[in-house]
Amino acid sequence: MTNNLLVYDTKYGSTEIIARWISEEVGNIDVKKASEVTSIKDYSLIVIGSPDYDDKPLVSISEFMKKFNKELKEKKIAIFVVCNDLEEGEYKGKQIGGKFNLEILRRELPKENIILEDVLGGVFNPKILDENDQERIVSFFNEIGKPIKKEDLVFMPIMNKLDRAKCKEFINKLKAV
Numbered sequence: 001m002t003n004n005l006l007v008y009d010t011k012y013g014s015t016e017i018i019a020r021w022i023s024e025e026v027g028n029i030d031v032k033k034a035s036e037v038t039s040i041k042d043y044s045l046i047v048i049g050s051p052d053y054d055d056k057p058l059v060s061i062s063e064f065m066k067k068f069n070k071e072l073k074e075k076k077i078a079i080f081v082v083c084n085d086l087e088e089g090e091y092k093g094k095q096i097g098g099k100f101n102l103e104i105l106r107r108e109l110p111k112e113n114i115i116l117e118d119v120l121g122g123v124f125n126p127k128i129l130d131e132n133d134q135e136r137i138v139s140f141f142n143e144i145g146k147p148i149k150k151e152d153l154v155f156m157p158i159m160n161k162l163d164r165a166k167c168k169e170f171i172n173k174l175k176a177v
């Protein structure tokens, strides 16, 4: 029995790889997909990891945070956001990317309980997106003035920003908690 729980979800696999790295190196941590969690009462540290989709966590992660909202106020919380936009910048007067992506989880959690947070790179693979995500990416490129068609996506390069060394820094801090 461990006191630590890692809750995550993934759509295309990057967040799962990171969850596995954490689990391998931390050792004494239970790892569950958000939709599988039925209770958090036995844990004192909850690590929450979600990919960023259009500045939002996955629905299952939001539902987890909502469902356990009260209990999370009694826990130590660590968060990591997996995304592709690792550079901070401004878009339409809004600060986006890098550490600003942490907000997608922070805004749904008791902030004073967050003891550790990090933004970690994932994989963006335009070749494997489902229909809905293809449309989202096409409209994003149109919006930023770089019009593309759905058929072009398959020729776009895969962006692999998974970085085990950076992840290790997060893991080391986690171990020291």
Ligand SMILES: Cc1cc2nc3c(=O)[nH]c(=O)nc-3n(C[C@H](O)[C@H](O)[C@H](O)COP(=O)(O)O)c2cc1C
Pocket (backbone or CB within 6 Å): 009, 010, 011, 012, 013, 014, 015, 016, 051, 052, 053, 054, 055, 056, 082, 083, 084, 085, 086, 097, 101, 121, 122, 123, 124, 125, 129, 133, 134, 136, 137
């Ligand atoms: C439709 C779509 C929307 C995305 N929106 C964002 C975003 O708002 N910010 C960002 O940094 N990355 C964004 N990404 C990149 C993903 O966060 C990145 O590919 C991540 O590694 C996906 O994690 P997963 O493989 O665990 O699902 C988006 C990707 C897709 C396909």
